[in-house]
Amino acid sequence: MNAMKNPRIIGTTAVILLLGLTPLAFAQENYAMRVITVGMCAAIAVYGLNIILGFTGQLNLAQGGFFGIGAYGVGLLTTDYDWSFWAAFVVSVIGTAVIGYLCGLIALRTKDEYFAIFTMAIGFIIFLVISRWEPVTHAHSGVNNVKFPEGGGLVDFESPVAMFYLVFAILLICVYTTYAIRRSSVGRTLLTIRTSEDLADAIGVRVGFSKQLAFAASAVFGGVGGGLYATVVGFIGPDAASIDKTFEFLMFILVGGMGTVAGPLLGSMIVTFLFELFQDFQAYRFIVLGPIIVALVIFAPRGIVGYLGGFVDKRSRRRRAEAARGADDDLDSTGASTSGGAGDHRARNLADGIESGAGRTGGTPSSEETK
């Protein structure tokens, strides 16, 4: 269990280091810095999606809306109300958390497809409020001249490099939090829910409460990403909260790898890069990009990190499994042999009647209750 030898950790660290060093190469390239910084803002929101979708398995389609709330919170507070960026940022994130928690209260009553479409409706309502509530949000006119973060005389965040490192630092916190969650009992709780809510219930997991927290946490990350996005781009319009943003995030997490630590970051960067790359095709870029998206989903369904991680895990697991079997040879060996079909040798006695009668009983409570 030596962390230093785990290829996953090495890979993630390498990606982060590489990203952290990009300003060395591109400091003069405002365009590259901008695209990467905006991509990182999205990545933060994608880390939120990773908690609710990747870990907990709930397809939340309101993430674009939460991103928009964060963005508009910072945007409106720093302009119309002339707050400092930091105050606005903190308040927006708290606001997103509260709204996220409240939405979760109702949304999590629904399940599966209903949950997905329900959250899509929430996301769309958020978008409609932002794009129609003219007196407060300025609707389609957008919010102009969002403040830069105050550097307190130490840092000038108007510099793209400083801004890059601000977003980078917050992104790092997200990556680390994801890592910490994943290997803790909190992460285990969420993964348990993802695999089977009934089984989670059976081992005493507080399913509803945990989902609720995961939903709120994902909204918070969305708000953080949105708030940073507002200050990075300086002008925000209702498109910051649109359903397209949600699908963009989904694409990022899917390409990167759901439920992985490095996936959201890698996915965001790679898809952003692809989108920029194919800009030269202008209107026709989606004739190429559309099929690429489909192909990625089909051929790398667990995303790039999931795909690479699959190899690594398999190898190391096999090694560990073999080691465990070798070392424990003296312990027990009941599992070694499995011969014969399950029902071949039935004793012809009283019990037999019961057994054969039980051929197709529903097992888990859920399958019994849906009858």
Next chain:
Amino acid sequence: MNSVSRSRRRRLSAAAVLGAIALTATACGGGGGSGEGDTVVIGYTGPLSGGGAAYGENVKIGLEMAIDDLNADGVEVDGNPVTLELKSLDDKYAPSTAASNAQRLADQDKAPVVVSPNAGAIKAIQQINSGRSNFLVSAYTSDPAIVQADNPLTMMIPPNFESYAEEFSETAMEHGGKKLALLGTQSEYGQQWTKSIKDAWSEAGGKIGGDNSVDYATVSDFAGPVSKALSEKPDAIFVGGPSQPTALIMEEARKQGFKGSFLVMDQAKLDEMATVTKLDNLKNSVGVLPVSEYEDPGTEDFLKKFAEKAGEKKVPTSETALNYQGIAIIAKAMEAAGTTDDPEKIREAISEALPDVDDKYKVNGFPDEITEQGHLLNPNLEATFLNEDGKYTKVPIEQVSDEK
């Protein structure tokens, strides 16, 4: 066994896909950036896909036509011949993407000028165009907020839309009556127009019903909104959004028995609307003058060239014509400034370049001055009233100040 080979095949195909992407990436990355020093890139970011694609394409045609004509005539800056080259990027109408695109055009393609046809996008671009990056925004929007921002590197092409409201109101009242219904689109621009028309109409002593604005892009059936607007028994209706849906709304209103007059927002062009509905439905409307009704020295040739390029069926609009003019002005300003890579000097030189622009580029109300904030002003702005006989009569417009 079978499943093993299947999963391996799958993994191989995944690797192939990833590999292909990586290859394309390097191939495209290597291909960029031509070496010739006498080529100047004019950047364009606009909606080339998605809901605004038609609009973005119209602008692009104007830019292409201008650049073709200018290159054929020859542009000479500081004694050297210069070739103009258009580089277009798609922003799907998203302001943040537009700003990224503009930054890319300025950084990678060294474009001194970037054209953008949407107010939100321009506002986002104005966050970055005069600071670390330096480039001139050729702004195709009639929203005066663009020039109110005091951005030193902005050139606003169309007239301020607020100029129209007063004259539109008076004309419509003359041909209709005092009661107005509002049925414009729910876009940024539509909302601003609605507000402006509301003010002008009340000032002229008219009455206004409820605001029935709907998003033209998402409404599946216009019958409902139209019925509601007509229930107030208006004498005139304000409509407007993209030409074709606007035409549909007017058709529906006529079908439901509306006899009064229409005030048509400048985004919709009466001649373009006539391609999707009968001219009868459009009569008794005040709107902007179709390009084909202009009598500028270059208009006729422009119409011919446009038909060659875009086909006889397509109606030339001011998006195309005004951007055609705009690029000609910029090219002349480059010549006057003697530089292709100093946006500040180019911007400064626009004023002196205006009178020198060749007549052939004057097609759609050519400006004779540029304000300090960067607004090109056409001295004889005219709108039109489409009368009962289906004839366009001109309505002179007095331009309002850009100040708030």
Next chain:
Amino acid sequence: MTLFIQQLFNGLALGGVYCLAAIGLTLVFGVLRIPNLAHGALYMLGAYITYFFLTTVGVPYIAAIGIAAIMLFIVGVGLERLVFHPLRNSPHTHHMIAAVGAMFFFQALAQAIWGADFRRMDTPITGELRILGAEISAQRIVIIVTAVIVLALLALFIKRSIHGQTIEAIEQDRVGASLVGINPSMVSMLTLGLSALLATIAAGLVAPINLLSPTMGDALNLKVFAIIILGGLGSLPGAIVGGFALAIAETMTATYISSAVGEAVAFIVLVAVLAIKPNGLFTKAVQR
């Protein structure tokens, strides 16, 4: 009062539009549990192909719709084979994003072929009817009537025909269906083909009252999802009630409250209903 009746008819017509668009989607979503976000794009493609045969080739209106419907059936089958079939064991997220990719592709393709400009499709069905002082065009009456007839036929098809029963069997019990020898792969193809075909009929009828553009399906997409979820997944009566109810709610709120609320009302109703009945209106109660 006239206004109310007029808006009631307008709402019914709009409901017809929503129902027609929703039927195909509710089949796919209900039977295969695929949230096919590309449904709007299929609808768009159906409209353009109808337009092509009607205007460019010059075949009669009904025939144009028929030809386009058959072509779209093939497109639907192709979509199932190339996109959804390889993903049959993946979660929703994958289907959704793959469908978004397909949607992007179809939109770009339509723009490449027909351009970005709006197009108008003419219809031979002209004229208006006056009922109780309200005015309603013949085309809209055709839409309402077709919506009801198609839904009835579909219900019948599912009850009577072998294919239909197959679909229903799968809907009720996927594993069971494959055990009794029904080929789920065949059913998937059939269902997607059928949904594309139905989308084309909807598009052919609805397009004349609006405009054609590569993004014409977008506006419908979200609302149609709201409708079928509101009614309850896979429930045909649910789709009808959901479609008409939301359309009338939309028209009426736009008339008597404001157009902005009218636009949001579909989603507000959805949120409210699901908050109370988490499984939609027409799903059999699940006990716990």
Next chain:
Amino acid sequence: MTMLEIRDLGKRFGGLDAVKDVSLDVEEGQITAVIGPNGAGKSTLFNLVHGFYRPTAGTISFKGEDITHSSPHRTVAGGIARTFQTTNLFDDSTLLENVLAGRIVRSKSNVFDAVFHTPRHRRESRINEDKAMEALEFCGVAEHRHDLASNVPQEVQKRTAVAMALATEPELLLLDEPAGGIPEEETVDFGNLIRSLPQRGVSVLLVEHKMTMIMDLADTILVLDHGQKLALGAPAEIQTNPDVIRAYLGSTAQEEN
């Protein structure tokens, strides 16, 4: 001492009584079995005890405390664990990870502990791992701990399910057909595992169809039919109870038709 006390328990599903008027005492340190024909309400009874279903009548108390309406989370935290009829494991996790999931209910550390790597978090991680390993070893599947749940034989899966339940540190374990699907020759081994549970301080409530195994293991047997009590008593009494024999012969006859 009576561990679990069920009194007049009832559950109606839309007019149908799945369980009706059932009373049962589960004694500490004993193995109590519930048998009955298919659809007799055995699983429903389990779900009621576990808190998965809310009873429509009657009460349940555990160690003298009323748990009639408590949620599964509270029931498990209170000391009742369960396994499912069909093996239920997290397929793409290793056995160790599976059993660690059983530790969730005993974990106190939260996200902040995880993020800041607090001593509490470290201490807990260590304890969790130790307890999980202990449970795996107790169930005899420790050697498979790094194998994926989906890759091990059925019997190992069943044992792991028990280990996962044990990891929650229960005082009462509800086993729903723990030996279902296990080859006959291995049920003896499996029976030994169950028999060893009371020595560990875990009382057992068991549903099982393998009669020989039940008769061998159980201290008390409750027979259910159509949701109601048919008989209650020691194995020997049950085997000779005429009602029970009739019920089972009936179901066998049906089976043969």
